[in-house]
Amino acid sequence: MFIEERLITLFKRNCQHTLTYWSVFFSFGLCIAFLGPTILDLKCQTNSTLQEITWVFFSQQFCLLVGSSIGGAFKKTLFSALAALLLSSLVISLVFAIIPFCYNVLLLAVAMAVSGLAMGIIDTIANIQLVALYQKDSAIFLQALHFFIGFGALVSPLIADPFLSEHCSGINSTEDDAGLIHHFRHSLAAGFRSPAPLNYSEHSALITEQSSVSYAFWIMALINLPVPIAVFVLMYREKLIPFCPNGSPRLLEKDELAMETQTPETTEAPEQDAGGHGDLFSCCVNTNLRELPASFFGVHILGGIVLFMTDGIVGAYAGFAYTYAVSAPMSLHHKTAGYLPCIFWAAITGGRLMSIPLAYRFKPVYLLMISLAGVIITVLLLLILYTSSIFLFVGTCLLGMFLSSIFPCMLAYTEDILDYQGCATTVLVTSAGMGEMVLQVLVGSIMQTAGSYSFLLCGMITGCIGFAFFFGLVLCHRYHRNYLRGTSKKTAMVEEPAPEPPPVPSLEPAPVPALAPAPVQASSSSPVPVSDPELASVPAPGPMSSPEPEKTEHF
16 A cells, blocks of 8 residues: 555544644634735725834734744643644634724734734644654654645635725725825835835725725634634543533544553543653753753754744745735736735645655655755745746745745654654744744845845845754754664663673582481381382392301302
8 A cells, every 4th residue: 555554543543633633723824824915905904004014924923933832831631732722723713703803003913913822822732742643653644734734824815815905995996096005015015115104184084894805804714613613522522521521432442453541430631741842931941951962952953943944934935925026127917926925825735735645755854855955946046037937936836845844844853853752843833933933024124125136045045054954953863863872772781680600510529319228128028119219229238237247169
């Protein structure tokens, strides 16, 4: 078969858990990609400037980072993990529903901050739980998990596209208004050119009716509702609902291949050991850190830096690809440039789907090497062919495919190095979120001062730095492996008992066992029976009273 029967059996054993974690990552993808295509409508809705609306991006990314850092604290029990996922997925649906009512940029930023916090918790918990379920077989399932991020991020712009408006609701549809929207489009392309707010006094006062994009947010809220329902069903199946104690048997009890069985009296979820995973702060205050080698910390730090760079490229390209396309020298029409984010997320989705069989056939380190090299080559070609609009779309597709598998492969690679005993998942998720937040702000600032060409140059430099730190991670892996081998040999030598010395042969002759005297015979004609067969062959000595005189023969 294409996939081992063992992996199929393992998936069947944890089917409902796995599908639930995949579904919450679909919510993550929905929430991460809708701001790009709807930013102009939200700008009109909040009556704000481009510089003000960018704080919405920052608030979401910052709280995503905070949620990623504290998400590991909910992994102590299955109940706390699933309850956090249930609440987070419900919050995402709620945020989608209330966004059309946020007429102030501050309210919109607060709503996006709450959604970012929920996204960070989902990101950390789903990764930790899936790694805890499959451990050394987790690479293929992590690829599928991150496929659903790309799938959600692809669906979100497609839902919003039919409802995007060319003019703000509440503003008269005149030629001046069309010019105002045209100015919005070009101001987005040019970056933060003017901090002064636009003058709306010549138009209608405030927005008094809902924009058509509101329906897009409400549709996404409805599409996301099955996700918290799926989490609730899993909690019910696991007997984790306090007011519903009589659920169906636990999943592991029904599985005949499970190594452990749950007693019927058990109503509380067992604590899951995720190999030392936890929130970022508990990892930093671990009392056993002093006993660990430097390579242990090197794997965490180098892996985090690589994802800081690569996920930073994902965030920056998704956020500023449209800006780069409508600026000189490309100067594409805004409708044509609007397809770039969709193509980018579609490439990430397709790349993660193709990486599922590749993760089964190849080790994560080889996939990482190919992906990082592909990112550098693709950005280099985009730099060389910077005037070709055709290659811009081709390069966007290639870049999304190469970036798609880096995060799940890095997660599986570092966890395998540390034997699932470190805090790699929490550190990597936090580093990736920090990279998206920092590099978006950094790239936007550089594009404002240096022009649109610096967008690709920043991507090239970031990709090279990420590849250099990946090479350092490979060396650190080799050092850590040698350390573990030396430690295991020392432990084996200490625990193995010393062999006993061979016995020294004695020089004294062995004592001859004395024969027991034969009993006195009552009659010489009647022999005494002997029970011992060895003594039966020994002739019985004569009477001990007087020795028989010697007979001499006379010749």
